[in-house]
Amino acid sequence: MSEVVSILVETGRKIDPVMERYLSRHAAPEFLEAILYQVKAGGKRIRPALTMVSAGAAGGRIEDSYPAAAAVEIIHNYSLILDDIIDHSEKRRGKPTVWKKYGLSTAILVAVHYRESAVEALNDTPDPVAFHELLAWTDKELLDGERLDVLMEQAGREDEPYVVENRLAKMGIEDYLKMVEKKTARLIETSCRFGGMSVGAPRRIVEALARYGYNVGIAFQVGDDIIDLFGVEERTGKRVGQDIKEHKLGNVVTLLALEELEGSERGEELRRIITTPQISWGDVKRALEIIAETGAKKRAEEIRDRYVEEALQALNELGENEYTRLLRELAVFIKEREY
Amino acid sequence: MSEVVSILVETGRKIDPVMERYLSRHAAPEFLEAILYQVKAGGKRIRPALTMVSAGAAGGRIEDSYPAAAAVEIIHNYSLILDDIIDHSEKRRGKPTVWKKYGLSTAILVAVHYRESAVEALNDTPDPVAFHELLAWTDKELLDGERLDVLMEQAGREDEPYVVENRLAKMGIEDYLKMVEKKTARLIETSCRFGGMSVGAPRRIVEALARYGYNVGIAFQVGDDIIDLFGVEERTGKRVGQDIKEHKLGNVVTLLALEELEGSERGEELRRIITTPQISWGDVKRALEIIAETGAKKRAEEIRDRYVEEALQALNELGENEYTRLLRELAVFIKEREY
Numbered sequence: 001m002s003e004v005v006s007i008l009v010e011t012g013r014k015i016d017p018v019m020e021r022y023l024s025r026h027a028a029p030e031f032l033e034a035i036l037y038q039v040k041a042g043g044k045r046i047r048p049a050l051t052m053v054s055a056g057a058a059g060g061r062i063e064d065s066y067p068a069a070a071a072v073e074i075i076h077n078y079s080l081i082l083d084d085i086i087d088h089s090e091k092r093r094g095k096p097t098v099w100k101k102y103g104l105s106t107a108i109l110v111a112v113h114y115r116e117s118a119v120e121a122l123n124d125t126p127d128p129v130a131f132h133e134l135l136a137w138t139d140k141e142l143l144d145g146e147r148l149d150v151l152m153e154q155a156g157r158e159d160e161p162y163v164v165e166n167r168l169a170k171m172g173i174e175d176y177l178k179m180v181e182k183k184t185a186r187l188i189e190t191s192c193r194f195g196g197m198s199v200g201a202p203r204r205i206v207e208a209l210a211r212y213g214y215n216v217g218i219a220f221q222v223g224d225d226i227i228d229l230f231g232v233e234e235r236t237g238k239r240v241g242q243d244i245k246e247h248k249l250g251n252v253v254t255l256l257a258l259e260e261l262e263g264s265e266r267g268e269e270l271r272r273i274i275t276t277p278q279i280s281w282g283d284v285k286r287a288l289e290i291i292a293e294t295g296a297k298k299r300a301e302e303i304r305d306r307y308v309e310e311a312l313q314a315l316n317e318l319g320e321n322e323y324t325r326l327l328r329e330l331a332v333f334i335k336e337r338e339y
Numbered sequence: 340m341s342e343v344v345s346i347l348v349e350t351g352r353k354i355d356p357v358m359e360r361y362l363s364r365h366a367a368p369e370f371l372e373a374i375l376y377q378v379k380a381g382g383k384r385i386r387p388a389l390t391m392v393s394a395g396a397a398g399g400r401i402e403d404s405y406p407a408a409a410a411v412e413i414i415h416n417y418s419l420i421l422d423d424i425i426d427h428s429e430k431r432r433g434k435p436t437v438w439k440k441y442g443l444s445t446a447i448l449v450a451v452h453y454r455e456s457a458v459e460a461l462n463d464t465p466d467p468v469a470f471h472e473l474l475a476w477t478d479k480e481l482l483d484g485e486r487l488d489v490l491m492e493q494a495g496r497e498d499e500p501y502v503v504e505n506r507l508a509k510m511g512i513e514d515y516l517k518m519v520e521k522k523t524a525r526l527i528e529t530s531c532r533f534g535g536m537s538v539g540a541p542r543r544i545v546e547a548l549a550r551y552g553y554n555v556g557i558a559f560q561v562g563d564d565i566i567d568l569f570g571v572e573e574r575t576g577k578r579v580g581q582d583i584k585e586h587k588l589g590n591v592v593t594l595l596a597l598e599e600l601e602g603s604e605r606g607e608e609l610r611r612i613i614t615t616p617q618i619s620w621g622d623v624k625r626a627l628e629i630i631a632e633t634g635a636k637k638r639a640e641e642i643r644d645r646y647v648e649e650a651l652q653a654l655n656e657l658g659e660n661e662y663t664r665l666l667r668e669l670a671v672f673i674k675e676r677e678y
Binding site: 025026027028031034082085101102103104105106108109112113115116117119120123128129132133135136137139140141144146147150157160161162163166 | 455485
């Protein structure tokens with residue numbers, strides 16, 4: 001792990017007891033194990049770390065951002081529990097997902113409990129109404145991003161009438177960015193914004209932190225897409241091409257390759273693979289070969305780096321201190337990471 | 340429909356536009372139809388009506404309770420969308436349930452949207468922190484009640500490890516009341532409490548309204564259990580014995596019958612029917628015959644009427660006006676209703 005990520009992980013871990021306190025509130029003792037399973041199963045705690053570091057970057061006390069930091073990590077895990085149900089994912093971080101371990105009903109009830117715990121955490125912030133309003137909006141964005149992501153799958157879900165009828169077969173880079181904005185960037189934007197708001201930073205500073213978070217969030221996802229198709233398996237621990245296996249048009253590299261190959265034979269072949277109901281790993285390999293022969297990876301890197309630049313520029317609004325430095329290093333890391 | 344119920348339905352319907360406004364906020368236009376489907380599919384709006392009538396009973400202006408009334412009805416529908424998934428219910432009020440109509444993923448995302456809309460509604464109440472805290476607690480009670488209800492099923496859900504390992508095979512009337520308190524009474528209690536809080540009623544009045552709601556809520560559920568087993572099919576529109584068909588030990592009449600028949604041959608037979616993986620309608624009929632020969636129905640009616648009495652007593656704290664009268668009539672109606 002890079003040094004900046006190590007520091008963020010260490011910072012984020014500090015809210016674990018705070019988060020567990022909110023999650024334990026009004027929980028039936030015999031249900032607590034199932035409730036805490038998801039957060040005890042791991043996670044890098046990047047979002048709460050961003051809230052805390054943002055509070056510090058705004059010149060405030062880190063501790064004042066704990067309730068908001070706990071809330072964003074609870075919401076992140078809430079969305080993971082539900083996404084794992086929606087995506088039929090059986091494993092996360094090498095362990096069974098909540099629905100796989102306890103069953104669907106239990107997973108849904110645990111998720112409901114998480115959302116209520118986030119409400120309780122935000123009630124302990126300095127301006128609950130503003131925090132509640134923002135998180136409600138963020139969560140509506142999050143669910144709509146998940147909706148778009150599902151609609152960008154090119155096959156599967158034959159038992160889901162809404163998805164089958166509303167699939168997005170034709171889409172461009174603008175649609176992709178809208179999905180990523182909602183699904184990934186908004187919660188990171190809100191995490192940073194919450195840090196500033198928690199310490200009563202002036203509006204200009206809060207907006208700069210939000211702009212940083214938004215751009216870092218998109219850059220992070222674009223980087224993730226590149227790694228999904230071109231990562232080093234020994235370092236990521238995942239097989240490359242997972243997004244193709246799952247019929248995802250919502251990967252920026254795939255999308256750019258299809259755009260470039262529009263009307264050509266190889267473009268047709270790539271599209272055929274992605275829309276095949278059962279994609280073999282041999283098909284995935286062939287798709288990756290086609291994509292590698294285009295300029296898609298390079299163009300995706302350029303897009304990622306443009307968002308990193310925007311994030312760095314937003315930081316110029318902030319005074320220089322150890323926390324601003326961490327935010328800067330994180331943005332640079334996103335440009336360079338390979339796993 | 341009885342006159343008091345007609346008035347309540349008419350009152351409750353007034354918050355439909357308010358509720359739809361919150362549900363439409365930050366909704367993707369192409370997703371709005373799916374979002375509004377659940378609330379447009381019907382419902383008697385008893386909970387928001389209780390909020391409004393409670394506001395009036397406390398001597399306040401009904402309109403001041405609209406945001407809280409919208410929030411409780413949104414939460415009620417949120418729990419229905421999720422309960423229908425959990426219970427594999429394909430129909431509600433004669434129409435396909437949300438998951439059946441749109442698919443599981445869509446239903447989950449719609450439910451998430453509902454919870455956020457309730458946050459937005461409560462932000463418009465006179466004391467958001469207090470309202471948020473109470474609703475978070477209520478919702479945690481609600482999910483725990485649903486958990487207990489599921490654990491009281493005596494068969495099925497073989498694919499749900501948590502349920503299979505934690506089934507409540509031995510339980511008494513106390514366990515039943517705890518489940519009903521959480522699953523049904525709390526949200527009705529909170530609906531009434533919110534009415535008082537919305538118009539700034541003094542603590543004594545708010546507590547009396549809460550006590551009324553709590554007791555009416557339990558009485559209502561006990562009455563529902565009786566009707567499930569002994570209702571008139573032509574009036575309820577449902578086949579009697581549904582709870583037995585679904586292996587539910589969480590029906591007070593069944594529970595009281597088993598208690599009375601403890602150790603007898605017929606007691607064993609009744610228990611055998613309820614724990615059979617596939618219960619036929621012939622088995623249900625036999626179970627109903629066994630139950631009818633006990634004093635269980637009469638004892639259940641006594642329990643119901645005791646809670647109605649408690650609810651009526653709570654109303655003595657309130658001044659007399661048209662709204663207090665409505666609350667009183669509703670309590671009396673619960674004692675008498677047969678469908």
